[in-house]
Amino acid sequence: MSDNKYDLHKLLKELTEKGGASGYEESIAKIIADAFAPYIDEQRTDNLGNLIFLKKGNGTGGPKVLLCAHMDEIGLMITKIEENGFLRFTSLGGFDPRTLPGQEVVIRGREPLEGIIGIKPPHLFENDEKGKGAEMEDLFIDTGLPETTVRREIKVGTVAIIKRTLLTLLNDCITGKALDDRAGVAVLWFCARELANLKHQADIYLVATIQEEVGTRGALVSAFGVSPDIGIAVDVCHGDFPGAQEYEVSPLGKGPVITWGPNIHPQLAERLTETAKENHLPHQKDVSPGPTGTDARAIQVSLGGIPTGLLSIPLRYMHTSVELVNLEDIKVAGKLLAFFLTGLRGDFVEGLSCI
Template sequence: MELADKLKKLVETDGVSGFEENIFAQAKDLFFDLCDDIQSDPLGNMIAHISRGGHKKVMLAAHMDEIGLMVKDIDDAGFVQFTNIGGYDYRTLPAQEVIVHGREKVFGIVATKPPHIQNEEDKKKAPKMEDMRIDIGLSKEEAKKVVSIGDPITVKRHMLKLQNDFYSSKAMDDRAGVLAMLHCFEILKKMNHSIDVYGVCTVQEEVGTRGAIVSAFNINPDIGIAVDVGFGSTPELPKDETLDLSKGVGIAFGANIHPKLHKKLIELAKEHNIPYQVDLVPGNSGTDTRSIQISRCGIATALLSIPLRYMHTSVETLSMEDIKNVGKLLAYFILSLDNIDLEELLCF
């Protein structure tokens, strides 16, 4: 199966934060033949383990949850009121097709007041989430038979292939990171190495990096590397805060990043002709990185970023080449640890 087909499977599977059962099953199926065992923990993280004796342990982490919505109420006319799970850009919600994951899948559309009957003040601003409704075509009595308060909601979206190997979909954040980690495992399957590798598809990142907190504590790796998406450049955004699509891996540098790991990753990218960009993250990266870094007595941590446009919308867009290059760099990094004294690499 091509990487694009695997990405399609990942992004089109539902898995809102706190409701990751379906994406867990999909990820487990993709990793199954590439590792020695797959485990879960009480929070729902999926942990794919390549076992080599446990002398050196590297944890890779990419979150498999996605942002979404949740049923808040059903009004007297049968329209669904909703709230957000994670930081959805509510400006992009009007007219979206959605799936309410109730007792059965219920399709609906996000409805707002037509522009013809909006006053001049309303036309100048985006509608607030509390003013939107989901029309599922049912009366209140019919709706209550299939929909309950607390049911998760996802945008109904199929992955699109654009030009130049670009792809667009919901949930690229961070199923693209899961795919990069999977590609790393595919490369390692063909190589000999002595490193224990834990590939963790973490849960609930979008609501507080909770999966990374417990999985890092449980695994207690020597090194942790988070894989997530970074802000892709568009004409209106400042260059120093963005990454260019198809121009290489974002190798993050900042407070959450161990400086020697940053240096090592850049050296390996140069050695293996992997294009890269420096991703400046001066404070909290907003990813699983920080939660891994401060676990137990502290873990040497790095972050690789996949450039992504239109983050936290249903049309997140990226380059497949960037995903492949992240997977390659992860694999070369793990292979490079075979003959290295980790104490010498990680000490300040």
């Protein structure tokens, strides 16, 4: 079993620099399939594009576990081609328009095309425009191409993504776009790699889900398709930064975050916490008072109800092109999941359905 093709950094570099906006995840799915191949027994793609891996348990009768991390990223979609070739767009998922002017983009036309997002210069502001943030409808993509070429290459509905190279900073920090939630996909990959050397009773379904950013759609249908005994979503949560309240962020480098709240089965959160303690893995705690903004919200209410957990990687500047995470947090999360899975027996899972 050779795994020298990828290491964590290399995998994340490829995963974040390529584009895979919600609904258009195929090229990312290819990289993920390639990276997971050495560690899994079966692979399939469902009707909507969820990439589903199975790592079989040792022996029979083990529980069925679903691990989800979404592979889509927020992106842009062309809504209108203006007379002079400028492109109007909407967002796939939640972009903050203030972060868009000045970005470079790659447009997935007939051939990939580069462009930039332009905005009116400050010199030309009317008085009432000063100090105001940009609105999506005032922005446009400029390819520099004449209208006739633009119309030949790009149609309404063509997707564009932000162009951004992954940058490695000090102290195991990396920054780039789409770490939400390619960091989660990397956790699943690291977990699968760890499991190669461990025994586990559970049949483990690792799913790179689609369309999380437009409403946890991939998780909804893949939970139905896999119909697991338990589900765990791996996503990102807000990291610390100046000006943030301590209670709304989790510091980077202090381990993955275990979420508690109505979306989460308390015994799963408890078990994850205990596993982290037993293995001396740093971890943090967060609470969410309602359905979380992650795949966990869809998994929990699928079928007859699925006990669900959520493990998150602290990430700064969410939904910008300079999202920042600590690689060590990803490794710890992968190990924590692997240890959790090796300790998982059928009787624990049965116990979850009767509190």
